[in-house]
Amino acid sequence: MINVAVVGLGSIGNTHARCYRENRYTRIVAVCDILRERADRAAQEYNCPAFYSIKQMLASDIRIDAASMATAGVENGGDHYKPTMELLNAGIPVLGEKPISNKVSEAKKMVALAKRKRLPYAIDLNHRFTPAAVKAKQWLDSGRIGEVNFVNMYMWINNPNESSPHFHMRALHPHSLDVMRYFGGDVARVHAFFKKGKGRKIWSNVHVNLQFKSGVLGHLMGSYDGGGPGTPWGLERCDIIGAKAMVTINDACEKLIFSPRFSLEQEIYDHPGGMKSFGDTFESRIGKWVDDLRKKTKPSAVDGKAEDALKAQLIIEAAIESWEKGTVVDL
Numbered sequence: 092m093i094n095v096a097v098v099g100l101g102s103i104g105n106t107h108a109r110c111y112r113e114n115r116y117t118r119i120v121a122v123c124d125i126l127r128e129r130a131d132r133a134a135q136e137y138n139c140p141a142f143y144s145i146k147q148m149l150a151s152d153i154r155i156d157a158a159s160m161a162t163a164g165v166e167n168g169g170d171h172y173k174p175t176m177e178l179l180n181a182g183i184p185v186l187g188e189k190p191i192s193n194k195v196s197e198a199k200k201m202v203a204l205a206k207r208k209r210l211p212y213a214i215d216l217n218h219r220f221t222p223a224a225v226k227a228k229q230w231l232d233s234g235r236i237g238e239v240n241f242v243n244m245y246m247w248i249n250n251p252n253e254s255s256p257h258f259h260m261r262a263l264h265p266h267s268l269d270v271m272r273y274f275g276g277d278v279a280r281v282h283a284f285f286k287k288g289k290g291r292k293i294w295s296n297v298h299v300n301l302q303f304k305s306g307v308l309g310h311l312m313g314s315y316d317g318g319g320p321g322t323p324w325g326l327e328r329c330d331i332i333g334a335k336a337m338v339t340i341n342d343a344c345e346k347l348i349f350s351p352r353f354s355l356e357q358e359i360y361d362h363p364g365g366m367k368s369f370g371d372t373f374e375s376r377i378g379k380w381v382d383d384l385r386k387k388t389k390p391s392a393v394d395g396k397a398e399d400a401l402k403a404q405l406i407i408e409a410a411i412e413s414w415e416k417g418t419v420v421d422l
């Protein structure tokens with residue numbers, strides 16, 4: 092049994108906790124939130140002790156093998172740094188939430204500390220932990236799609252948050268860029284245009300062009316204003332376009348379409364692997380994290396590792412710099 096602590100018991104921390112409760116290899120041994128009522132409510136729900144600071148939790152004699160870190164803060168990532176550093180310093184593997192941090196300098200320090208301590212450190216980049224993405228990646232690796240020319244992504248949700256000019260880019264697009272990196276690899280160059288939606292104060296719409304190191308081209312269309320669940324592809328869509336075929340993933344897990352370039356016969360998979368909806372991605376992502384812990388996967392080989400989340404964040408900052416300076420930014 093892996094003894095797990097959950098830190099930050101908002102809606103997402105509770106989602107992590109429910110996944111650990113359902114996972115046959117994990118047992119929740121502690122919950123921690125600086126808001127006492129949240130920690131107490133979770134302690135009752137998951138039948139474990141409550142703590143109101145990491146320091147207090149680490150001072151207890153409870154053995155903690157791994158922790159989920161689901162704090163939020165400025166741009167949904169401003170609070171992650173301090174508690175993550177405390178946990179890593181105490182030798183505890185961490186599964187953090189995205190964005191890894193809204194500040195690249197802090198993200199780099201967390202990644203460096205985990206590396207120094209040889210600890211697994213991963214981020215909940217759950218959008219690609221789906222049977223659809225895994226199957227598409229298998230097709231890509233086996234050559235079924237042919238040489239890839241484009242990895243394009245749409246991601247849009249209706250989010251009225253106006254808390255900082257680049258909230259949309261920093262809080263939402265770690266996900267889309269991680270999916271794009273999953274298929275396209277590392278990114279070399281970035282160019283972006285931003286637009287404020289009607290009546291909005293923040294940059295709530297974006298077009299980002301990417302050139303991957305492999306030469307593959309990528310395009311991200313992101314929005315807090317457009318789209319919605321009524322669109323043909325729901326909240327997100329990824330297209331991988333190669334010399335032999337185009338593959339489309341709709342709504343992360345709901346539909347996978349293989350369209351051969353020289354034939355009309357499409358393969359359409361509805362809910363491949365039986366995954367129902369986006370909500371199920373937490374269970375599959377956390378299941379993979381637990382597998383990596385059980386199998387003692389080398390920290391550098393952990394799926395969705397923090398370094399990948401840092402790379403997504405570097406693309407985000409490059410996109411912002413590109414827009415502000417009106418230039419292409421090299422990574």
Ligand SMILES: NC(=O)c1ccc[n+]([C@@H]2O[C@H](COP(=O)([O-])OP(=O)(O)OC[C@H]3O[C@@H](n4cnc5c(N)ncnc54)[C@H](O)[C@@H]3O)[C@@H](O)[C@H]2O)c1
Nearest residue numbers: 099100101102103123124125126161162163167174188189
């Ligand atoms: N992966 C996904 O699909 C997905 C979806 C939505 C949100 N998120 C991410 O999940 C994270 C949490 O989101 P949320 O909506 O649950 O946030 P929230 O603000 O509701 O909850 C965060 C909790 O962390 C606690 N906290 C802050 N600092 C702490 C500390 N030092 N020690 C202990 N507890 C502390 C707060 O008191 C709060 O209860 C965010 O980073 C967000 O971006 C991920």
